[in-house]
Amino acid sequence: MKSREIHLTAYPKTEPTAANFKMAETDIGSPGEGEVLVANKFLSVDPYMRGRMSGVRTYVDPFALDAVMDGGAVGQVVESHNPKFKEGDWVNSMHGWREAYISDGAGLNKIDTTHIAPEDYLGIAGLTGMTAYVGLKRCIDLQAGESIWVSAGAGAVGSAAIQFAKAMGAKVVATAGGQDKVEYCLSIGADAAVDYKAVDRLDKAVAEANGGGVNAYFENVGGTHWTAALEVLKPKGRIAACGMIQRYNDPGAKITDNLTYIVGKSLRIQGFIVSDHFDLLPAFIGDLGKWMAEGKVKPRNTIVEGIENMPDAFLGLFSGANTGKMLVKV
């Protein structure tokens, strides 16, 4: 069987472009004894993938060049010779960036689509939601009545963090780029939202929107947002450092050094990788189910059609093309 897939052709030094990718077609054969054939239905593009395109080992191995990349994907079993799977089963895997694949079942997780749509297992009910949860629960230890600034509030993790923080009883001020995204942040429950592109002094705008300093900051952006956060945080403020997308394509950028606030305000900063915190998964599933049943949390995705558009969907993450989780529908 033929499957189209996306290859990385070069490690971009700065901003990646469409020229760093190409589409290829591979004959994946047919499933043998104990194997299944899966047709992917939704593919995930995530900011962390940029790190894997740098050619150096960070917390995960780099992508190989001229080979199919991997990433989150949900698909349906088309043909099964494995007793654990039957035709029509929905499965979640890391075999993304391709239309179809053959597997012996290792690393495939069957998902229950009764109450949660398949694509949401790549978003709010998957690693994206779990990431927001780990940041709020473990890194920040957010308490009811506290205030938190969520950056990239209209993004995949940010929009989950806004909803989860509200469900936890906190007051939320969000930032996002553009009026549409600001309105989206408000629509999912943020108490206030600021268009960072429309203000001169981000720190002052956030403090004003929040009615004073914040107890916590959910860091998805870095750079200018980080600098503003150190200004806006109250003493003993906490930062969950989840991502710094502004910096991924510009590693030598200069910022103003106001890091002395870390000392002066006794700030606590915790960088994290969701996979180090899978022990929180049962708590996440429990809370998420409750919050969704109560209507406090709603999925939201930006869906791009066609695997041929997957590089563009990925590149769109860095220009803010997505509201909620960015997905590709195969």
Add this chain to the structure above:
Amino acid sequence: MKSREIHLTAYPKTEPTAANFKMAETDIGSPGEGEVLVANKFLSVDPYMRGRMSGVRTYVDPFALDAVMDGGAVGQVVESHNPKFKEGDWVNSMHGWREAYISDGAGLNKIDTTHIAPEDYLGIAGLTGMTAYVGLKRCIDLQAGESIWVSAGAGAVGSAAIQFAKAMGAKVVATAGGQDKVEYCLSIGADAAVDYKAVDRLDKAVAEANGGGVNAYFENVGGTHWTAALEVLKPKGRIAACGMIQRYNDPGAKITDNLTYIVGKSLRIQGFIVSDHFDLLPAFIGDLGKWMAEGKVKPRNTIVEGIENMPDAFLGLFSGANTGKMLVKV
């Protein structure tokens, strides 16, 4: 009775100079019923005092202008009309920057000079030592067998941190400015020491001296040292952010933004103020007594003579004039 004292005359915007201080003489009267007259013997100058000279409230109130400043001091009771004190008693107080004072006894702590010299209550057995202890124990949670980089290793807190970290079973690489200070760091037990003024790439020099990345970083310097620390720390590294003296006089400085390491390496950073952690005092006293009895920890001070030289002693903190704790002998 006349007492000479040091006043702050203006809030320096950048680097303070001798012109920001003046010496005055005050008639402090004589002690009444319930009061004691104390003659200070040693006065403390500390980097945190720079923050109090900025005219804005940080975690402590700013100094008042044209009035005597305060700060750590040890002295002897000269005359007592208070049953809790007798002539000759050594006392520790915050009534520094002056030769003598009258007190009703509030805020005065009698100190036992049998095994610890009076001046060391301003250094390794006082807030300075406690600061190093809080950073290592609570912020970093340093474990035996781990490696730690201690910056400003020849300074008051740094030299305590080197000795305490060694006593805790860790491997220590220190940095300091100049060959004399490097040798001092080695003499108090550092496994390796680097003269930061003599190297081009601080990060590479530290990693080489240590034989690889470090598990923890004790931050006293900020700026270029901070940037290097993010490079040198291993994944899940921890930073105790105690001070950033390089930045106190240069708040708008630019640094290279390599903060994405916080995410990529899952770093934990904890800024702290020693006074928030006084619950650790009994543990500190217990460990310090044991370490001193075992000869693992030795005090070291730089002593400047004469209250008239106190502003210079303070300013010397920012040019690295001290090895160990900087004190003024009255």
